[in-house]
Amino acid sequence: MHTRRIGPFTSSAIGLGCMSLSYAYGVPPPPEQGERVLLAALDAGVTHFDTAALYGYGSNEELVGRVLKPHRQKILLASKGGMAGVQFPDGLKRVIDGRPEAIRRNCEDSLRRLQTDVIDLYYLHRFDKTVPIEDSVGEMSRLIERGLVRTLGLSEVSATTLRRAHAVHPIAAVQTEYSLWTRNPEIAVLQACRELGTAFVAFSPVARKFLSGQLMDLDTLHSSDIRRGMPRFAPDTYAANLKLLPAYLAVAKEVGCTPAQLALAWLLHQGPDIIPIPGTTSVDHVREDMDAAQVQLSPAVLQKLDALINHTTVVGPRYSAQSQSEVDTEMF
Numbered sequence: 001m002h003t004r005r006i007g008p009f010t011s012s013a014i015g016l017g018c019m020s021l022s023y024a025y026g027v028p029p030p031p032e033q034g035e036r037v038l039l040a041a042l043d044a045g046v047t048h049f050d051t052a053a054l055y056g057y058g059s060n061e062e063l064v065g066r067v068l069k070p071h072r073q074k075i076l077l078a079s080k081g082g083m084a085g086v087q088f089p090d091g092l093k094r095v096i097d098g099r100p101e102a103i104r105r106n107c108e109d110s111l112r113r114l115q116t117d118v119i120d121l122y123y124l125h126r127f128d129k130t131v132p133i134e135d136s137v138g139e140m141s142r143l144i145e146r147g148l149v150r151t152l153g154l155s156e157v158s159a160t161t162l163r164r165a166h167a168v169h170p171i172a173a174v175q176t177e178y179s180l181w182t183r184n185p186e187i188a189v190l191q192a193c194r195e196l197g198t199a200f201v202a203f204s205p206v207a208r209k210f211l212s213g214q215l216m217d218l219d220t221l222h223s224s225d226i227r228r229g230m231p232r233f234a235p236d237t238y239a240a241n242l243k244l245l246p247a248y249l250a251v252a253k254e255v256g257c258t259p260a261q262l263a264l265a266w267l268l269h270q271g272p273d274i275i276p277i278p279g280t281t282s283v284d285h286v287r288e289d290m291d292a293a294q295v296q297l298s299p300a301v302l303q304k305l306d307a308l309i310n311h312t313t314v315v316g317p318r319y320s321a322q323s324q325s326e327v328d329t330e331m332f
């Protein structure tokens with residue numbers, strides 16, 4: 001697979017997002033299946049694996065750590081803190097906490113679960129608006145001094161927050177949702193990343209399955225699937241967005257790739273600094289997604305895609321009001 005740069009690292013042009021192996025899209029697959037997907041990704045040339053303390057409240061890091069331990073020296077291991085599960089009397093709950101002591105604890109817990117001495121790329125999963133970004137990133141830079149992490153990243157931040165953080169310590173990567181149907185990074189963050197030499201890691205690059213053309217019936221989603229709470233996956237909104245698909249599927253046919261590959265190839269063509277991280281629970285899909293690195297798109301095809309699916313043609317915000325309040329990104 002082709003490679004791209006993230007700070008001092010070489011990353012496969014496409015990385016693997018490991019979240020759905022333990023969390024998010026309905027009942028996660030059994031660990032044996034997760035193991036098969038991770039090993040298939042390695043076989044397909046993936047050298048960049050993305051996890052977080054949040055995913056499965058630690059179980060995703062445990063899976064990734066166990067399976068990838070023999071391959072640790074060959075991969076770029078990325079994880080995130082500042083948003084994790086906290087035990088309350090009525091159970092574990094997701095808490096955003098960017099205080100230095102929380103970041104320290106999250107990182108130490110992640111290292112243990114990942115069975116490694118050092119995390120290559122450590123992200124602040126959410127900017128905690130009650131804590132100055134300088135304090136959170138300042139603590140993360142001390143993790144580097146202690147040899148626990150190698151480089152720093154931020155997730156779902158505005159250009160302003162990125163610049164403030166970068167003034168404290170260089171930010172190697174920003175990770176935010178980016179795909180044909182989520183164009184918010186084009187407002188300001190991509191530009192800021194380019195000015196600062198920060199790589200851009202695009203999450204949910206297949207639009208959480210929409211752009212694979214294989215999610216036609218929302219009734220197939222399990223009741224625990226987080227997409228059920230997302231405005232674009234509400235029945236009426238999704239039905240409106242599905243109307244965009246026939247023309248999109250026709251472009252994939254014309255190019256000679258699958259719809260998911262078209263979504264990933266479009267991202268790779270947005271700049272050499274962009275690294276998509278699709279997520280999948282399927283060995284076949286992991287192979288298919290990684291083959292997208294070979295797909296070439298002409299300027300005419302890129303123009304057609306841009307006109308077809310963009311922030312003016314997609315219906316509905318990507319997040320609920322509650323989730324939107326927890327992120328810091330600019331919005332169309």
Ligand SMILES: NC(=O)c1ccc[n+]([C@@H]2O[C@H](COP(=O)([O-])OP(=O)(O)OC[C@H]3O[C@@H](n4cnc5c(N)ncnc54)[C@H](OP(=O)(O)O)[C@@H]3O)[C@@H](O)[C@H]2O)c1
Nearest residue numbers: 017018019203204205206207208209212260278279280281
């Ligand atoms: N920083 C953050 O706040 C944040 C938030 C969300 C995600 N992330 C990261 O980004 C990663 C990717 O996010 P995501 O999982 O939402 O990405 P995604 O690839 O856009 O969506 C995953 C969905 O697409 C489907 N899919 C992927 N490839 C497919 C293919 N070739 N054919 C058919 N369906 C396909 C998967 O189904 P199958 O399982 O059936 O393949 C799954 O339902 C996560 O794993 C996580 O590491 C970060």
